[in-house]
Amino acid sequence: xxxxxxxxxGKVLQINLTKQEVSEYPFTDEExxxxxxxxxxxxxxxxxxxxxxxxxxxxxxxxxxxxxPMTGSGAPSSSRFNISTLSPQTGYITSSNCGGHFGYYLKxxxxxxxxxxxxxxxxxxxxxxxxxxxxxxxxxxxxxxxxETQAALDDKLRLKNGRVRKNGKICIGPAGENLVLYSCxxxxxxxxxxxxxxxxxxxxRLKAVCASGNKEVQVHDKEKMVRHTQKWFRYLRKHxxxxxxxxxxxTAGLVSAMQMKHILSTKNYTYGQYDDFEKVSGEELAEKxxxxxKGCLTCPIRCARTVEVNGQxxxxxxxxxxxxxxxxxxxxxxxxxxxxxxxxxxxxxxTISCANTISYAMEANEKGLWDNGLKFxxxxxxxxxxxxxxxxxxxxxxxxxxSRRLSEKYGxxxxxxxxxxxxxxxxxxxxxxxxxxxxxxxxxxxCHLNGGYLVILEGLGLSxxxxxxxxxxxxxxxFQDLMEMISASGQCLFTSYxxxxxxxxxxxxAWYTKMVNRILPYTGPVVRIINKFPEIACFHLPVFHHTKGxxxxxxxxxxxxxxxxxxxxxxxxxxxxxRRFGVNANKDALPxxxxxxxxxxxxxxxxxxxxxxxxVYYHARGWDKDGLPAKRLLKKLKISEGADI
Amino acid sequence: MITVKIFGVAxxxxxxxxxxxxxxxxxxxxxxxxxxxxTTRKEARDLVLLVNGKPAGRRHRLEDGDEVVLLAxxxxx
Numbered sequence: 001x002x003x004x005x006x007x008x009x010g011k012v013l014q015i016n017l018t019k020q021e022v023s024e025y026p027f028t029d030e031e032x033x034x035x036x037x038x039x040x041x042x043x044x045x046x047x048x049x050x051x052x053x054x055x056x057x058x059x060x061x062x063x064x065x066x067x068x069p070m071t072g073s074g075a076p077s078s079s080r081f082n083i084s085t086l087s088p089q090t091g092y093i094t095s096s097n098c099g100g101h102f103g104y105y106l107k108x109x110x111x112x113x114x115x116x117x118x119x120x121x122x123x124x125x126x127x128x129x130x131x132x133x134x135x136x137x138x139x140x141x142x143x144x145x146x147x148e149t150q151a152a153l154d155d156k157l158r159l160k161n162g163r164v165r166k167n168g169k170i171c172i173g174p175a176g177e178n179l180v181l182y183s184c185x186x187x188x189x190x191x192x193x194x195x196x197x198x199x200x201x202x203x204x205r206l207k208a209v210c211a212s213g214n215k216e217v218q219v220h221d222k223e224k225m226v227r228h229t230q231k232w233f234r235y236l237r238k239h240x241x242x243x244x245x246x247x248x249x250x251t252a253g254l255v256s257a258m259q260m261k262h263i264l265s266t267k268n269y270t271y272g273q274y275d276d277f278e279k280v281s282g283e284e285l286a287e288k289x290x291x292x293x294k295g296c297l298t299c300p301i302r303c304a305r306t307v308e309v310n311g312q313x314x315x316x317x318x319x320x321x322x323x324x325x326x327x328x329x330x331x332x333x334x335x336x337x338x339x340x341x342x343x344x345x346x347x348x349x350x351t352i353s354c355a356n357t358i359s360y361a362m363e364a365n366e367k368g369l370w371d372n373g374l375k376f377x378x379x380x381x382x383x384x385x386x387x388x389x390x391x392x393x394x395x396x397x398x399x400x401x402x403s404r405r406l407s408e409k410y411g412x413x414x415x416x417x418x419x420x421x422x423x424x425x426x427x428x429x430x431x432x433x434x435x436x437x438x439x440x441x442x443x444x445x446x447c448h449l450n451g452g453y454l455v456i457l458e459g460l461g462l463s464x465x466x467x468x469x470x471x472x473x474x475x476x477x478x479f480q481d482l483m484e485m486i487s488a489s490g491q492c493l494f495t496s497y498x499x500x501x502x503x504x505x506x507x508x509x510a511w512y513t514k515m516v517n518r519i520l521p522y523t524g525p526v527v528r529i530i531n532k533f534p535e536i537a538c539f540h541l542p543v544f545h546h547t548k549g550x551x552x553x554x555x556x557x558x559x560x561x562x563x564x565x566x567x568x569x570x571x572x573x574x575x576x577x578x579r580r581f582g583v584n585a586n587k588d589a590l591p592x593x594x595x596x597x598x599x600x601x602x603x604x605x606x607x608x609x610x611x612x613x614x615x616v617y618y619h620a621r622g623w624d625k626d627g628l629p630a631k632r633l634l635k636k637l638k639i640s641e642g643a644d645i
Numbered sequence: 646m647i648t649v650k651i652f653g654v655a656x657x658x659x660x661x662x663x664x665x666x667x668x669x670x671x672x673x674x675x676x677x678x679x680x681x682x683x684t685t686r687k688e689a690r691d692l693v694l695l696v697n698g699k700p701a702g703r704r705h706r707l708e709d710g711d712e713v714v715l716l717a718x719x720x721x722x
Contacts, residue, residue, distance in 0.1 A: 241720045248654050256652035257719040260695055283656050303721065319722040426722070448722065461720040463693075463700075497720045505718050508693050509703075 006220030007069030007553040018118030022133045037068030038488035039095035040570030042084035052580030056088035057203045066113040068490020071103045072217045073553045077492035079297035087195040089181045090421040092578040094195025094444040099296035100187040105168030109213035120205040130213040138207040145346040146173040146186040171208035172198045173348025175390040180400040182353035189315040193350045220555035232545040240505040241497040246303045251319035252282030261459035265428040266327040268359035269417045272428040274327030307338045317341040323426035324355035330377035347390035356423035360403035370410040414592040419446035430599035432458040434472035436608030440588045443574040452479035464520040467605035471524035473616030481567030537561035569637045572629045585627035652716040668709045675703040
C-alpha cells in the first residue's frame with residue numbers, strides 16, 4: 001500500500017508464524033496522519049485486535065515491531081524502532097523503544113512495521129530481505145546467548161565474497177526462550193528492555209529476525225531537511241546536556257546529581273542517598289574505565305560507554321543498571337556491575353526489573369518473609385543467580401516472576417517497588433514527586449520515560465521544588481505527550497532534552513534560571529491551557545527542532561501544538577486499550593513505602609502525595625474519577641473512530 | 646579545613662574530584678570559586694552550589710569542617 005507521505009516505506013507486513021504465511025497489513029495514510037508510527041502505530045494495531053480477553057502467551061497476542069517516519073531519515077538520533085505487545089509482566093500493553101541498527105534496516109527492507117502472530121511449531125528465525133520473508137530453522141541457535149546468536153546469524157548471512165550482508169537484527173537469549181517475565185529483546189548491544197517482549201517472542205518460538213535490503217527512505221523535502229538537519233546537529237552538539245554531559249559521562253553521569261538531590265534509590269528504595277555513590281558514579285566510570293564512546297546511527301550524542309570485561313570490550317552500564325545493581329543492593333564494586341550488565345544482556349534479561357526483583361528478595365529475606373539466601377551487600381553469587389533466573393532453575397525460577405508476584409506469595413507488598421507489575425527505574429520518587437506520578441500513570445508500568453521524566457525539572461536540569469504537587473499534574477501530561485510523539489516519530493527521547501533553553505542549563509545561578517525554578521509550581525493553569533488547546537501553539541519553537549524536521553520529512557503539517565496533540569492521542573490510545581484489560585485509577589498505584597513512609601523523617605513532604613497528584617492529572621487529561629478517558633475526549637482525539645474502539 | 650567536591654563534567658574539566666582549602670584562606674563561597682583547578686571564575690559561577698548538602702549562594706560564609714559540592718545541571722537516563 002503506497003503512501004503520499006515522505007519518511008514511510010508504505011508497507012506493513014503481517015506474519016502468521018503458525019501457518020508461516022505472510023500478508024500485507026492495510027495501514028492507510030489517514031491512519032499514518034493520526035497514529036504516526038512507533039508505539040502509537042503499534043497501539044493502533046494492537047487496539048484493532050485485542051479485546052481484553054487475550055493472554056500474553058497465546059496465539060491471539062501480537063508482537064508489533066514498528067519504525068517511525070523519522071527512522072532512517074538522517075535526522076539526529078533517528079535509528080529508533082519500537083516493539084509493542086501484550087505484556088506478560090503487567091497484563092497491559094507494553095512498548096519498548098530501542099536504538100541500534102534494526103529499525104534502519106527494516107526500512108531498507110522496504111517495511112514500516114512487522115506484525116507477528118501465532119506460534120512456530122519449532123524454533124525459527126526469520127530473514128527479511130527487500131520485503132521477501134524467509135523462515136529458517138533455528139535449532140542450531142536456540143539456546144545460545146544473544147552475542148553468540150548474533151554472530152551465528154551474521155555467519156548465515158555471509159555473501160559469496162565472504163562479507164556479511166549489511167543487516168539489522170533482533171534476537172532473544174535463554175531468558176526469553178524460558179519465558180522469564182522480564183526478558184528482553186536484544187539488537188546488537190542495544191536492548192528493547194521493558195515489559196517482557198522477549199518472553200512473548202520466546203513463546204512464539206521465534207529466536208531472531210534479520211532485516212536487510214537496498215530501499216531508501218524518501219524524504220518529502222530533501223533540500224530543506226538537509227539544511228535543517230545540519231542546524232539540528234549543531235544545536236544538539238552545543239547544548240550542555242546533549243553536547244557535553246551525555247557524551248562525556250553517559251547516562252551514568254546522573255548518579256552524583258541524583259545523590260545530591262536525594263533521588264538515588266538505595267537499598268531497595270529505602271533511602272535516596274548512597275554513602276559509596278562515588279565508587280559507582282559516571283565520573284569514576286569515565287575517568288578509569290571508559291574506553292570509547294559509542295552511539296546509534298546518526299546520533300551526535302553518543303551516550304553509550306565501552307568498558308572491558310574479561311579482556312573483551314563490551315557495552316558499559318547505563319544509569320539504571322549502575323544505580324540498581326549498585327546502591328540498590330548496597331554494592332560499591334563498579335567492575336562487578338560491568339560484568340553483570342554484560343551477563344544480563346547476554347542472557348536477555350531486563351536489568352531494571354531483574355535488579356529490583358533481587359533487591360526485593362534481599363529485603364524479604366532480611367525481614368524474615370522469605371528464606372532465599374540473598375543478602376544486601378553480599379553479591380558474590382549474583383552471576384549464578386542471573387543464570388538461574390534465565391534458565392528457570394531453583395530460586396531463579398521464582399525470581400523470574402518479578403517482584404509483584406513474589407510479594408503476593410511471600411508478603412512485603414509495601415516494598416515490592418513496581419507500578420502495574422513493572423519495577424521502577426532508578427530515581428527515588430519521594431524527592432521528585434512529579435516523577436512519582438509519572439511512574440504510577442505510565443501506560444507500560446513503572447517507567448520514568450513513559451512517565452514523562454519530570455525529574456529533569458525536579459532537581460536535575462532545573463531545580464523546581466521537588467516535593468510540591470503544584471503544577472506537576474499538568475506538566476507531567478505535557479511531558480508524557482511530548483515524549484510519546486518523539487518516540488512515535490522514530491527518534492531518541494534524549495533529543496528532547498535540548499528542549500530546555502541552553503542559558504537555563506548553562507547558568508543555573510542566573511536570576512532568570514532562579515526565577516523559572518520559582519515560577520514553575522505556578523505554571524499549572526498556563527500549561528493546562530496548552531494541554532487543552534494545543535492548537536493555539538500553531539508555530540514552531542526555535543528550541544524544538546522536531547516539528548520542522550517532521551514536516552520536511554513527511555510533508556504533514558506539524559506545529560508544536562499538532563505535535564502535542566499527536567502525543568496526547570497516542571497516550572490516550574494506549575490507555576484506552578489498557579482499559580479493556582482492567583486498568584483504572586486503582587491500578588495507577590505505587591507501593592506504600594513511597595506514598596506513606598517519609599524518606600526523611602524530618603521532612604513531612606518527603607513522600608509521594610499520589611492521590612492529590614492523580615486528581616489534578618486526571619482532570620488535566622480529561623479522564624473521569626476512575627482514571628479513564630471520557631468518550632468525548634476519545635472522539636475529539638479521533639481515537640473512537642480511527643481505532644475502532 | 647574546607648572540603649570541596651566536584652561532580653559531573655566540571656570534575657572532568659578540573660581534573661580532580663576533591664580538594665581542600667584552609668578556612669583562613671577563603672571566607673566565603675565566592676572566594677572559593679577562584680581556586681577550582683583548570684576552571685575560570687566565569688565557569689565556576691555557573692556550577693550548582695551546595696554547602697553541607699544544602700543550596701547556598703556565593704556570599705555563604707564558610708567555616709572549618711564545611712563540605713562544598715559543585716556540580717553542573719544534568720539530564721538523560
